[in-house]
Amino acid sequence: MFKKVMINILLCFLCTSITCVSAISVNAHELTPKALPKNLTYNSDMRLTVAEITYDMTQVININYRNQLSYAINDWEWYDNGHVSLRSTPGLANVYATFYDSYPSSFHKDSVAATSFTNYSENQSTWSYSRPLMGPVYREDNLTKIIKCKVYANVKKQRSSNFNNTDIHKSWTHEIGHTLGLNDTNDGTVSVMKQGKGSSFGWAEYWKPQNHDRDDLRRFNYRYWYT
Numbered sequence: 281m282f283k284k285v286m287i288n289i290l291l292c293f294l295c296t297s298i299t300c301v302s303a304i305s306v307n308a309h310e311l312t313p314k315a316l317p318k319n320l321t322y323n324s325d326m327r328l329t330v331a332e333i334t335y336d337m338t339q340v341i342n343i344n345y346r347n348q349l350s351y352a353i354n355d356w357e358w359y360d361n362g363h364v365s366l367r368s369t370p371g372l373a374n375v376y377a378t379f380y381d382s383y384p385s386s387f388h389k390d391s392v393a394a395t396s397f398t399n400y401s402e403n404q405s406t407w408s409y410s411r412p413l414m415g416p417v418y419r420e421d422n423l424t425k426i427i428k429c430k431v432y433a434n435v436k437k438q439r440s441s442n443f444n445n446t447d448i449h450k451s452w453t454h455e456i457g458h459t460l461g462l463n464d465t466n467d468g469t470v471s472v473m474k475q476g477k478g479s480s481f482g483w484a485e486y487w488k489p490q491n492h493d494r495d496d497l498r499r500f501n502y503r504y505w506y507t
């Protein structure tokens with residue numbers, strides 16, 4: 281079987297000059313995810329697919345950053361439509377997501393946070409979904425399975441940008457969204473996957489997964505992973 285191991289890095293900018301321009305007139309976010317977590321289980325009682333996320337936050341040394349991370353994890357537990365299960369497994373060798381409040385010098389210094397992935401591509405897999413009411417079915421080949429994630433907060437940049445605690449909280453929630461397979465959204469959608477400083481967005485409870493994010497998880501249901 282063809283397997284290609286690669287590392288991808290998603291940098292999350294504060295002031296984004298990057299806009300997602302799609303050639304077709306759909307919301308860029310509607311085309312996510314193109315990568316999915318490796319551990320997906322089907323819950324036959326609830327009839328939904330659950331991403332089992334193991335994580336280690338012991339590398340987050342700053343107690344405030346660790347607290348905000350705990351809140352972000354708790355939010356994904358509560359605002360996930362049942363599709364996410366996050367479990368603390370510090371020290372586990374094959375832990376899925378490791379969080380850091382240190383930031384690699386090789387990464388873009390103007391990003392407020394970053395998530396790197398170890399992936400392999402599954403050529404046989406096809407991801408697709410039908411829009412809820414009407415419209416075309418989109419197909420994406422070369423769906424990527426995420427093996428491992430490392431999530432870094434750029435504390436220095438966040439401090440110089442006057443991040444308050446809910447901005448820090450939002451930043452963690454956003455990065456966890458990446459570990460679940462969600463992509464950045466900068467097209468006006470009210471989504472925690474919008475890049476930047478949450479308190480500048482102008483909507484309530486910007487630090488939580490938004491209705492759009494919950495709907496994404498329900499709609500995708502990670503269901504095409506098994507095809």
Ligand SMILES: [Zn+2]
Binds near residue numbers: 291293458
């Ligand atoms: Zn991002």
